Amino acid sequence: MRDVAVVSFAQTHHAREVSDINEVEMLMPLMGEALAGSGIPKDRIDFVCSASSDYLAGQPFSFVMSLDAFGPWPPISESHVDMDGAWALYEAWVKMQMGKTDVALIYAYGKSSPGDIRRVLSRQMDPYTVGPLWLDPVSMAALQARVGLEAGTFTVEQMAEVVARNRRAGATNPYAQLGGEVDPAALLAEPEFVAPLRKHDCPPITDGAAVVVIAAGDAARELSDRPAWIRGIDHRIEAHALGLRDLTRSVSTEQAAARAGVADGPVDLAELHAPFSHQELIIGDALGLADGVDVNPSGGPLCANPIMTAGLIRIGEAATRISRGGGDRAVAHATSGPCLQQNLVCVLEGE
Amino acid sequence: MSDVTLPASLQGVEPVKSIRTPARLDYVYTAGRASSRFLHNVANKRLVGQRCPVCHKVYVPPRGSCPTDGVPTEEDVELAHTGTVTSFCVVNVAFMGTLMEIPYVGALILLDGSDIPIMHLIQEVPYDQVHSGMRVEAVWVPDDEIGPTLESIRHFRPNGEPDASFESYKDNA
Numbered sequence: 001m002r003d004v005a006v007v008s009f010a011q012t013h014h015a016r017e018v019s020d021i022n023e024v025e026m027l028m029p030l031m032g033e034a035l036a037g038s039g040i041p042k043d044r045i046d047f048v049c050s051a052s053s054d055y056l057a058g059q060p061f062s063f064v065m066s067l068d069a070f071g072p073w074p075p076i077s078e079s080h081v082d083m084d085g086a087w088a089l090y091e092a093w094v095k096m097q098m099g100k101t102d103v104a105l106i107y108a109y110g111k112s113s114p115g116d117i118r119r120v121l122s123r124q125m126d127p128y129t130v131g132p133l134w135l136d137p138v139s140m141a142a143l144q145a146r147v148g149l150e151a152g153t154f155t156v157e158q159m160a161e162v163v164a165r166n167r168r169a170g171a172t173n174p175y176a177q178l179g180g181e182v183d184p185a186a187l188l189a190e191p192e193f194v195a196p197l198r199k200h201d202c203p204p205i206t207d208g209a210a211v212v213v214i215a216a217g218d219a220a221r222e223l224s225d226r227p228a229w230i231r232g233i234d235h236r237i238e239a240h241a242l243g244l245r246d247l248t249r250s251v252s253t254e255q256a257a258a259r260a261g262v263a264d265g266p267v268d269l270a271e272l273h274a275p276f277s278h279q280e281l282i283i284g285d286a287l288g289l290a291d292g293v294d295v296n297p298s299g300g301p302l303c304a305n306p307i308m309t310a311g312l313i314r315i316g317e318a319a320t321r322i323s324r325g326g327g328d329r330a331v332a333h334a335t336s337g338p339c340l341q342q343n344l345v346c347v348l349e350g351e
Numbered sequence: 352m353s354d355v356t357l358p359a360s361l362q363g364v365e366p367v368k369s370i371r372t373p374a375r376l377d378y379v380y381t382a383g384r385a386s387s388r389f390l391h392n393v394a395n396k397r398l399v400g401q402r403c404p405v406c407h408k409v410y411v412p413p414r415g416s417c418p419t420d421g422v423p424t425e426e427d428v429e430l431a432h433t434g435t436v437t438s439f440c441v442v443n444v445a446f447m448g449t450l451m452e453i454p455y456v457g458a459l460i461l462l463d464g465s466d467i468p469i470m471h472l473i474q475e476v477p478y479d480q481v482h483s484g485m486r487v488e489a490v491w492v493p494d495d496e497i498g499p500t501l502e503s504i505r506h507f508r509p510n511g512e513p514d515a516s517f518e519s520y521k522d523n524a
Contacts (some may be wrong), residue, residue: 002489018381019379019380019381020383020384021381021383021384021415022381022382022383022384022386022415024383024415024416025383025384025385025415025416027423028415028416028422028423029423031421032422033422042420042421055376058376058378058380059376059380067416067418068414068416068421069421070421070423071416071417071419071421072418072420073418073419089468113379114378114381115376115377115378115379116376116377119376120376123376125372127372128370128372131372132372166468181456197379242419244379
């Protein structure tokens with residue numbers, strides 16, 4: 001295996017609605033920031049991989065236009081995934097393992113504000129039997145939370161504590177959309193939104209983007225004083241149909257964690273892409289995180305959830321903390337699909 | 352399909368061959384700063400491109416970035432309402448909903464002062480006389496119909512100047 005590391009990361013100041021600039025204008029400053037962060041000219045980038053969904057913009061091939069933010073001339077080697085940016089990073093990592101690529105730039109963006117995001121995301125369900133019901137992701141997450149509460153896997157008190165801890169951390173993150181001191185008991189006094197979920201159990205609706213630069217071997221050492229080495233990365237997928245899965249646990253995360261080697265050493269911090277509060281409890285269990293692991297020091301997706309991007313941000317946040325000496329070993333997790341259908345686990349280490 | 356054996360309860364039942372699941376999603380489109388500024392200028396009967404600070408090319412309509420260098424384009428450049436036909440096609444197909452009488456000419460027009468051509472229609476000249484290098488000018492709709500859309504230019508027409516040299520538009524040919 002070739003050693004590959006995250007060497008640079010940039011993200012937007014996430015917001016509920018960015019209505020004055022388009023996606024290209026949102027991405028462009030980040031490209032400059034990420035390249036400046038790794039101190040490299042654009043022509044050192046061997047491969048560009050992006051992540052987005054045309055359903056969010058409501059425009060076919062909007063991802064092709066987003067390439068203007070990078071500048072694809074002379075022609076570049078490029079790819080795109082209709083998944084979270086963490087999977088774009090995975091594709092770039094695989095390409096590096098093939099040996100021809102030394103430096104790759106990954107970008108992801110998602111504006112949820114142009115459409116009614118709950119209706120838009122209902123379109124990810126199978127179009128024959130579930131799509132016509134317009135079942136949206138909040139309702140599906142509520143089904144999952146109900147199963148977990150009934151099974152005794154977690155409690156509403158634990159869910160409120162997850163929200164309070166993330167909000168507190170979000171207050172220290174200048175890029176987060178939400179943050180502040182909240183009392184878990186006060187949260188539980190709030191009315192239910194889509195029962196058993198309260199509004200704060202759900203992620204905010206966010207417009208945002210992020211860019212990560214990864215590099216292999218000596219290139220990584222050249223471009224970063226302390227690269228965040230990817231020691232393991234794996235992703236697994238479960239059945240689409242919710243009725244086929246045990247929604248109280250995340251088997252795909254357990255498998256990906258085992259293959260990425262999460263348990264091979266102590267974990268200092270974890271960035272978990274669990275958009276709903278109860279999902280953080282499920283993912284934490286699936287990763288086997290010990291007590292004392294700093295979970296979501298950024299505030300996580302409960303404080304900013306740009307779709308197609310929030311998973312890549314977890315990798316960027318974890319890597320930045322490693323590079324700044326805020327930890328030696330971190331776990332970053334990304335999810336996609338309804339009720340944690342697909343999960344990616346990435347183990348990052350400093351040297 | 353023929354080797355699938357249906358359970359007894361489904362035997363003889365007419366198979367579902369297709370379903371319709373209508374879906375409608377509404378979006379608010381954000382043109383962005385560069386396109387918004389361009390369209391507002393069009394509403395004021397002005398054509399304003401933007402110059403790349405690295406390669407100095409002038410883009411119209413501006414997208415806010417240089418696709419070659421990937422840097423923001425911030426310098427506005429006022430462009431003439433005249434230009435040169437770099438390429439053209441003669442449309443002989445009546446597309447659904449088109450208001451144009453066929454045949455008509457769609458052309459790439461390099462506005463004076465810019466470095467990439469815009470697409471527009473050429474009218475007020477027989478279609479078989481349109482050619483690359485032809486000098487043309489914008490014909491705007493009446494002032495009270497002008498708005499933030501390129502339809503504010505009804506079409507381009509020959510402006511009577513002699514043909515531009517190939518050298519002057521070879522980078523766009």
